[in-house]
Amino acid sequence: MVIPLISALLVSAAFEPIGLWYLALVGYALFFRALSKNRRPVLASFIFGAILNGIVLHWSSKYVGALPWLLLTLLQAAFYLPVGWIYRKTSSLRWVLFTFLICEELRARFPFGGFAWTRIAFSQVESPLLPLVSIGGVLLLSFATLLSALALNRLKARALVLVVVGFLIVTFLPNNPTSSEKISLIAIQGNTPSVGLEFNSRAKAVFYLHRDTTRQLVKQKYDAVIWPENAIDIDPRNYPEVLADIKTLVEEIATPLIAGVVLTEQGSPENASVMYDTSGQVQSSYIKRYLTPFGEYMPLRKIAEFVSPYAKSVNDFKTGQTFVSHEIGGYQVAPIICYEIINDGLVRESANQSGAIIVQTNSATFANTAESAQQLAITRIRAVEHSREILSVSTVGISAFIDNNGAVRSQTTENISTSISGDLKISNYQTLSDRLGGVAPLLVLISSLILALGIRRKVSR
Numbered sequence: 421m422v423i424p425l426i427s428a429l430l431v432s433a434a435f436e437p438i439g440l441w442y443l444a445l446v447g448y449a450l451f452f453r454a455l456s457k458n459r460r461p462v463l464a465s466f467i468f469g470a471i472l473n474g475i476v477l478h479w480s481s482k483y484v485g486a487l488p489w490l491l492l493t494l495l496q497a498a499f500y501l502p503v504g505w506i507y508r509k510t511s512s513l514r515w516v517l518f519t520f521l522i523c524e525e526l527r528a529r530f531p532f533g534g535f536a537w538t539r540i541a542f543s544q545v546e547s548p549l550l551p552l553v554s555i556g557g558v559l560l561l562s563f564a565t566l567l568s569a570l571a572l573n574r575l576k577a578r579a580l581v582l583v584v585v586g587f588l589i590v591t592f593l594p595n596n597p598t599s600s601e602k603i604s605l606i607a608i609q610g611n612t613p614s615v616g617l618e619f620n621s622r623a624k625a626v627f628y629l630h631r632d633t634t635r636q637l638v639k640q641k642y643d644a645v646i647w648p649e650n651a652i653d654i655d656p657r658n659y660p661e662v663l664a665d666i667k668t669l670v671e672e673i674a675t676p677l678i679a680g681v682v683l684t685e686q687g688s689p690e691n692a693s694v695m696y697d698t699s700g701q702v703q704s705s706y707i708k709r710y711l712t713p714f715g716e717y718m719p720l721r722k723i724a725e726f727v728s729p730y731a732k733s734v735n736d737f738k739t740g741q742t743f744v745s746h747e748i749g750g751y752q753v754a755p756i757i758c759y760e761i762i763n764d765g766l767v768r769e770s771a772n773q774s775g776a777i778i779v780q781t782n783s784a785t786f787a788n789t790a791e792s793a794q795q796l797a798i799t800r801i802r803a804v805e806h807s808r809e810i811l812s813v814s815t816v817g818i819s820a821f822i823d824n825n826g827a828v829r830s831q832t833t834e835n836i837s838t839s840i841s842g843d844l845k846i847s848n849y850q851t852l853s854d855r856l857g858g859v860a861p862l863l864v865l866i867s868s869l870i871l872a873l874g875i876r877r878k879v880s881r
Contacts, residue, residue, distance in 0.1 A: 423458075427448070428470075431448060432476050435476045451468055455516060456513065462508060465503045469497035479790050514872040517567065535762075542558075542801065547561075549587065556853055556863065557853045558805065559860070595825045596825050601775070604641075607645075610629040627662060634673065644677070646679075648815045654682060674698055678780075680782070692705055693746070693757060703747070706746070707739075745770075745773060752773065753774055754773060754774035761779055776809050778810070782814065803824055810844075
């Protein structure tokens with residue numbers, strides 16, 4: 421079982437913070453070789469999935485302990501079992517590729533709404549194949565990565581030539597078009613008094629840091645000031661002094677404020693993105709629709725509380741029901757809150773109904789880990805997939821301006837109070853992936869199925 425271990429190590433290095441995309445091709449090629457040589461392909465596949473996910477998701481153990489991380493790792497590794505089983509039944513790596521893609525889609529949806537953090541495509545932010553996401557979405561990039569690895573596994577001249585030709589063709593694809601329309605934003609990374617699960621243990625502490633940092637650093641006119649998720653860590657409607665501070669601040673800087681706010685509605689917390697106008701009145705409010713299981717709500721609560729003492733401290737958040745955008749400078753800008761960035765349909769809807777995107781996240785819960793760099797990579801891929809410029813702002817970093825072809829124009833360092841300013845260009849362009857919508861993954865799966873079936877066009881003479 422040494423080869424599955426080595427292949428998992430190589431693939432894990434393709435993910436951030438190492439980010440050597442080509443190691444995924446080598447790693448998966450080696451994994452395909454391991455399946456074809458191993459007498460126990462199901463076990464080999466499980467070991468590969470467990471080692472890969474255990475390494476990439478190790479950040480999840482920093483503050484909640486090893487047991488929840490191990491359980492998450494084993495759950496993710498379970499999606500690799502069908503891969504090995506299919507090879508045992510068919511002895512076909514083409515069927516393995518198809519099964520991989522099916523499992524990619526399944527784990528993005530099940531259980532508890534899915535957890536797609538370690539999808540194959542999310543290791544490929546620096547790959548020359550990245551533009552493919554604008555054609556067929558994330559699954560097409562995963563398919564192309566596995567197909568390239570399959571060709572490498574064969575080590576035949578014809579297959580390798582086809583890989584090189586494919587890469588060259590993709591490099592000639594046109595970039596997503598840019599626009600002259602833009603809005604001017606400044607993002608405040610106010611930092612937190614502490615990190616980990618207790619980052620906001622003292623009421624109003626995170627708010628005061630963001631308020632004071634804004635006063636210090638906002639020295640000119642912008643279309644909006646953006647604060648991250650949980651920047652206002654209590655409901656201003658229940659704290660008149662906080663609401664008064666917000667009104668005073670926006671009047672002083674004469675700029676609207678979009679902040680991550682923890683609202684309370686009928687006794688249940690809501691994770692919200694709220695826009696305050698220059699008089700301090702609420703102009704628009706978006707409630708997070710894709711909640712983080714075991715973080716913002718607790719599935720299987722009795723079991724979870726038995727596994728981890730931290731589960732008892734998790735209050736179930738209320739789920740938002742509708743999409744809401746913020747109007748900035750006359751343009752619609754979609755808010756996406758943290759974990760929502762991995763939900764294909766939600767991000768697509770946000771892009772289709774806006775000209776730019778802001779991602780508000782709180783990385784303090786997993787500060788000083790690979791989580792923030794991995795989320796930035798996912799966000800960059802989404803920018804290309806939907807041809808939308810994105811401002812991602814975090815409490816402790818990394819905060820960044822990303823153009824609609826995935827390039828990071830500017831970014832912050834972590835664990836400091838700072839700001840980052842720039843323009844977001846507005847675009848109404850729809851990529852082919854967006855026009856296809858939910859059909860795009862289906863077309864990718866059909867293409868992979870045709871490959872697995874070995875269908876060849878017969879020519880009559």
